Amino acid sequence: MTTPLDLGLRAQAAAVAAGDVEPGELLDATLTRLEERNPALNAVVETFPERSREMLAAAPEGPLRGVPVVIKDEWPLPWRAQRFGAAELMAPTAPGESGPYRALRDAGAVIVGVGNMHELGAGSTGNVSVYGPARNPWDTERCPGGSSSGPAASVAGRLVAAAVGADGLGSVRFPAAYCGLTGLKPTFGRSAMEGHHMAPVTSLIVSGPLCADAGDCRLLGSVLYGEQLGAGDAAGLRIGIVRDPVSEDVTPEVGAACEAAIEALRAETGGEVREIALPDLEAATLAAILIINSESMGGVTPERLNRLDPELSPIARGTLKYRMMLPATATVQSSRVRTLMRRRLATLFEQVDVIAWPTVPAPAPPLDAPMVELPSGVNTADQANVRGAALANLTGIPSISMPVGLSSEGLPLALQLQAAWGGDELLLDAAEALERANGRRWVESLPPLAEASPTEV
Amino acid sequence: MEGTAPADEFIPAGLASLGIEADEVDLAVIGAVHQLLWPPILELLALDTEGVVPERCPDLSKAPE
Numbered sequence: 001m002t003t004p005l006d007l008g009l010r011a012q013a014a015a016v017a018a019g020d021v022e023p024g025e026l027l028d029a030t031l032t033r034l035e036e037r038n039p040a041l042n043a044v045v046e047t048f049p050e051r052s053r054e055m056l057a058a059a060p061e062g063p064l065r066g067v068p069v070v071i072k073d074e075w076p077l078p079w080r081a082q083r084f085g086a087a088e089l090m091a092p093t094a095p096g097e098s099g100p101y102r103a104l105r106d107a108g109a110v111i112v113g114v115g116n117m118h119e120l121g122a123g124s125t126g127n128v129s130v131y132g133p134a135r136n137p138w139d140t141e142r143c144p145g146g147s148s149s150g151p152a153a154s155v156a157g158r159l160v161a162a163a164v165g166a167d168g169l170g171s172v173r174f175p176a177a178y179c180g181l182t183g184l185k186p187t188f189g190r191s192a193m194e195g196h197h198m199a200p201v202t203s204l205i206v207s208g209p210l211c212a213d214a215g216d217c218r219l220l221g222s223v224l225y226g227e228q229l230g231a232g233d234a235a236g237l238r239i240g241i242v243r244d245p246v247s248e249d250v251t252p253e254v255g256a257a258c259e260a261a262i263e264a265l266r267a268e269t270g271g272e273v274r275e276i277a278l279p280d281l282e283a284a285t286l287a288a289i290l291i292i293n294s295e296s297m298g299g300v301t302p303e304r305l306n307r308l309d310p311e312l313s314p315i316a317r318g319t320l321k322y323r324m325m326l327p328a329t330a331t332v333q334s335s336r337v338r339t340l341m342r343r344r345l346a347t348l349f350e351q352v353d354v355i356a357w358p359t360v361p362a363p364a365p366p367l368d369a370p371m372v373e374l375p376s377g378v379n380t381a382d383q384a385n386v387r388g389a390a391l392a393n394l395t396g397i398p399s400i401s402m403p404v405g406l407s408s409e410g411l412p413l414a415l416q417l418q419a420a421w422g423g424d425e426l427l428l429d430a431a432e433a434l435e436r437a438n439g440r441r442w443v444e445s446l447p448p449l450a451e452a453s454p455t456e457v
Numbered sequence: 458m459e460g461t462a463p464a465d466e467f468i469p470a471g472l473a474s475l476g477i478e479a480d481e482v483d484l485a486v487i488g489a490v491h492q493l494l495w496p497p498i499l500e501l502l503a504l505d506t507e508g509v510v511p512e513r514c515p516d517l518s519k520a521p522e
Contacts, residue, residue: 189518203517283504286497302475318486321479322494325471330498336506339521346520383493396517421519 005033006450009067009161009216016066023066023110027056030068030112034159040140040449043153044070044113045131051079055110064223065108070115070154070163075100075207076195077111084197085117085129085147087311090300090320091197098195100164100207100224107223115163116150117171119316120296121205123147124174124360124385125370128313133367136178137447138411142364143381145175151210152179158450161212162220166196168205168292170389173401173416176210177359180403180412180445182431183210184217187421188396191224201295204288204393213443214402214431221424234429237271240352242278246388249376250361257405257413258358261434265356268437269430274352281391284341287334288390293323294331300324342395349420354430356417359401360385363411392418400427402434403442412442467491 004012004021015021031049038044052068059065075098076082082093104111116134118126126149127133134149136142137157144153148165152175155163165172167185176183191207193199209220222229239262241247248255266273297320305324308317348355361384362372370381392399397418405413415434419426435443468487472479479487512521 187518189516280504282497283501286494286501289494290498290501302477306476306478314482314486318479318483319490321472321477321483322487322490324475324477325468326494327498327502330501333501333504333506336509336511337501337504339511339515340506340509342512342515342521349520396515396519421517 003029005029006158007161008212010219012067012161013064013219023056026066027052027068027110027112030160034113037157037159037449041135041137041153041157042132043116043134043150043157043159045073045116045150046080047113048079052110052112055105059108059110060106062106062108063219064104066110068110068112068160069104070113070151070160071100071104071111072115072148072151072163072165073117074121074166074196077101080114082197083130084121085119085131086316087130088309089197090296093197096195099192101195103192103223103226104164109223112160113154115148115154118146118149119313121147121166121168121171122316122319124170124382125365126175127367127370128315130311135367136364137449138180138364140449141367142411143178143367143370145178145364147171148175148210152176152181152183155179155181155210155212156447156450158446162216163210164220164224165208165210166205167208167393168202169288169386169393172208172210173359173389173399174385176401177414178364178412180442180447181210181212182214182217182403182443183401184208184221184424184427185392185399186221186225186424187398190424191221192226198295201298203295204292213435213440214428218428221428229425229428232425232429234269234426234433237265237269237354237430237433238352239266239271239273240276240348240355241273242276242355242357244278244281245376246281247357249374250358251374253407254358254361254363254413258356258415261404261415262356264437265430265434268433276348276352276355278344278348278355280337280340281387283337284394285387285390287337288394289386290326290331290334291338291394293326297323338394341391345395345397345420353426354417354419356415357388359388359414359416361388363407363409363413388416397421398424398427400431402431403445405442406445
């Protein structure tokens with residue numbers, strides 16, 4: 001039996017708007033479901049029922065009126081400073097009205113909890129956090145993806161219908177891929193970022209929606225963008241593919257699922273597939289890493305690094321100290337590589353509408369050993385994942401991850417599409433076309449945990 | 458591996474020159490990260506970008522000028 005809790009974001013919002021669901025009951029039922037399911041997932045690290053009820057009482061007649069959502073531990077709320085999944089941040093934080101908070105509030109949404117995240121946003125797996133690891137609803141011994149681990153696990157586990165994440169090097173797209181969701185990394189600057197502790201300095205991080213499907217991402221995205229993301233049909237879509245390790249050094253199941261999805265998308269849109277060349281992707285990946293590392297260290301002194309909170313993970317402590325020693329010339333070179341790649345992409349996007357490759361080269365690895373086995377050998381998931389994601393952050397283009405299958409172990413597989421600057425709507429159109437092509441099979445697949453014991457409203 | 462051999466000198470010297478304290482665990486992590494990042498950093502520095510005129514304050518929400 002389907003309860004309103006199991007509906008997607010659009011359907012929940014429509015049910016509340018039509019009076020079919022009483023929003024106070026929906027909120028209470030959501031909190032009950034959180035109590036039931038969250039212990040297995042550690043997706044939501046804090047709830048505040050009274051604050052949520054206050055938001056509901058004051059909710060305007062917006063597109064998300066009365067709909068519970070989760071927000072990543074990356075933005076302040078008026079009653080809570082972000083912790084960034086860590087015992088200590090490298091920038092000052094305080095409670096306040098962040099851009100995503102204001103966007104949600106003004107849309108009538110009810111923030112029902114804060115989502116777990118990978119410590120300091122510095123991992124694609126979600127297995128390291130001051131709150132303990134979040135877990136993947138498809139297999140709770142597997143990584144949910146990071147750094148937006150909790151937002152993704154909370155949607156995949158149907159704790160809520162939608163969540164707000166952030167993406168600096170793939171942090172919306174990785175957990176979307178691991179958890180079988182649709183996740184949108186907006187064009188840089190289009191989505192709300194105010195209040196983020198790195199907002200004044202970052203040239204890579206954006207807020208983005210994590211939802212069950214592209215239509216829900218369009219709805220939550222419109223709220224975060226502060227503008228309606230219009231719908232089209234992606235007719236005649238020109239799909240670029242790259243013969244490079246990013247698309248070929250992947251598990252056979254990932255490769256097959258993505259190839260099938262690309263062909264299905266081509267057929268559905270009456271489009272074409274074109275092989276394109278995009279050299280220096282490895283340099284682009286490193287450039288993005290170096291730039292975000294540099295931006296994250298602004299204002300950090302050696303003395304500060306000598307009194308790090310002992311609760312920070314050893315990886316974070318060592319990495320922060322290493323970042324201090326990175327050569328400035330490499331960051332300057334990274335800026336040149338950014339320019340190089342932006343110009344190359346501008347030329348490529350005259351020939352194709354989207355560039356397609358797997359979001360991640362392998363499905364979610366075990367929490368206790370986040371390694372992946374690829375044709376090139378065994379690698380850390382972080383090292384393998386980032387090469388497919390960093391280009392969009394480095395250059396500012398939008399990108400979307402969508403589910404395209406399940407592995408033999410029952411874990412989600414995902415395809416990523418990237419478009420030219422401002423092509424966010426086209427990505428949503430293309431994702432919806434793919435959903436039509438495969439009969440919405442993958443966006444409607446539920447993990448075993450989410451199929452169990454529906455909570456009544 | 459090229460670039461990692463001098464790590465025994467580079468890491469302690471770099472930390473000392475900055476006045477950053479590091480215990481054994483820190484050094485192990487730093488060594489691992491260095492081994493991972495330094496070779497591609499050298500490759501990045503060797504990439505010929507002489508003809509690339511960097512964008513001045515690029516607007517990342519738009520295509521380059």
